[in-house]
Amino acid sequence: xxxxxxxxxxxxxxxxxxxxxxxxxxxxxxxxxxxxxxxxxxxxxxxxxxxxxxxxxxxxxxxxxxxxxxxxxxxxxxxxxxxxxxxxxxxxxxxxxxxxxxxxxxxxxxxxxxxxxxxxxxxxxxxxxxxxxxxxxxxxxxxxxxxxxxxxxxxxxxxxxxxxxxxxxxxxxxxxxxxxxxxxxxxxxxxxxxxxxxxxxxxxxxxxxxxxxxxxxxxxxxxxxxxxxxxxxxxxxxxxxxxxx
Numbered sequence: 001x002x003x004x005x006x007x008x009x010x011x012x013x014x015x016x017x018x019x020x021x022x023x024x025x026x027x028x029x030x031x032x033x034x035x036x037x038x039x040x041x042x043x044x045x046x047x048x049x050x051x052x053x054x055x056x057x058x059x060x061x062x063x064x065x066x067x068x069x070x071x072x073x074x075x076x077x078x079x080x081x082x083x084x085x086x087x088x089x090x091x092x093x094x095x096x097x098x099x100x101x102x103x104x105x106x107x108x109x110x111x112x113x114x115x116x117x118x119x120x121x122x123x124x125x126x127x128x129x130x131x132x133x134x135x136x137x138x139x140x141x142x143x144x145x146x147x148x149x150x151x152x153x154x155x156x157x158x159x160x161x162x163x164x165x166x167x168x169x170x171x172x173x174x175x176x177x178x179x180x181x182x183x184x185x186x187x188x189x190x191x192x193x194x195x196x197x198x199x200x201x202x203x204x205x206x207x208x209x210x211x212x213x214x215x216x217x218x219x220x221x222x223x224x225x226x227x228x229x230x231x232x233x234x235x236x237x238x239x240x241x242x243x244x245x
Contacts (some may be wrong), residue, residue, distance in 0.1 A: 002035070002109040003039055006117040006134035006163070008127065010154035012146055015170045016140040017118050019200055021049050023221060026230035031217040035074065037105065038088035039130040040120040050085050053086040056109050061089030064100060070108060079171070084112075102133040111158050115231070131158055135164040138197055143172050148191040155192055166197035168229065169186045173202050196228035199240060 009016040017040070024034045039058070039113040049057045058073040077083035095170060105115055119130035137158040141151035158165045169188055176182040185244075189196055203222035228238045 001065060002112040002115045003136075003233070004105060004109060004115045004134045006119050006131050006158070007140055008119045008131070008137055008151075008154045008158060009121050009140050009146060009147075010123065010150040012121040012157075013120075014140050014142050014151070015200075016121075017045055019140050019168065019170050019226070020116050020118050021046065022200075022226040023115070023233070024231050026223070027114055027233070028077075028080050030230060030234075031082070031131050032234075033082045033084075033111070034114045034116065035084045035086060035108070035112045037086045037115060037117045039101070039126065040090050040118055041091055041126070046085060047075075047087050048132070050083070052085055055127065056226060059067065059087040059089045060101070063104065065116050070104075099132060101129055105133040112222050119154075121153045123157060126159060127154060128161070131161050132165060134158075134163050137163040137195060138168050139165060139192060140168045140170050141188070141192065143169050143185075144186055145191070148183065148188055152192045152194075155194055165194055166196040168197045169199045171202040172199045180193065183193055196240075197232060198225060200225040200229075203243045226241055 007016050007020045010070075021036065027039065029036045036046060036050070038073050038136075040046075052075045055075060058068040060073055062068045063070055063073050074088055075085050075087070077085065089179075103189060105117075109115060117130050117134060120126045137155070137157045139151045139158075141147045155165050169185065177184055182193065183195065185199070201221045203220055228240075230240050
């Protein structure tokens with residue numbers, strides 16, 4: 001059975017989708033079979049980030065409407081072996097009742113080692129839909145007070161739903177923390193009331209490549225962070241680099 005993890009943010013612009021794909025890539029490269037599920041009907045950008053945009057015909061909404069079979073809506077990555085994507089519908093229908101996505105993912109979870117759900121930004125019913133199937137949740141936030149405070153509200157919803165939730169700080173700028181311009185790691189944990197899963201440093205080229213659907217970058221500080229986080233999700237104890245502590 002797959003470990004099902006929902007990535008949440010509370011607001012747009014945190015880099016949640018890029019981070020999710022980066023960690024999923026690393027898990028797949030380590031030999032795991034990984035499915036990414038897009039539930040963000042607004043952005044609907046995972047097909048671009050993963051480079052499969054032109055090939056998408058069906059989405060999980062088509063499964064529920066019986067337009068296609070499950071396997072027809074699951075697309076393999078063109079660049080990373082063992083990585084698959086289940087795209088989001090362009091809009092949600094009233095037929096997408098609570099629990100319907102949970103039932104689908106539990107049905108197919110035996111075929112994967114990890115299932116990552118990309119939740120939409122915001123705090124409404126779509127967030128609940130994305131959280132329902134999860135074993136646990138990861139809050140992706142930037143290291144600033146606004147992102148952390150809004151993210152804390154999304155994390156509170158996940159916690160109320162019984163999901164074990166951790167914090168991932170993205171686009172981290174150590175120099176800004178050291179000079180007091182941004183909250184410290186301890187401050188971020190206090191604001192969100194969450195334990196820390198990992199820290200991803202700011203990497204401009206990573207964000208640009210993701211937005212253009214360009215090949216996955218290797219051997220950068222950000223991808224090294226993705227690798228450490230992927231290992232933690234597999235139960236390994238990996239220390240943070242001392243410069244971030």
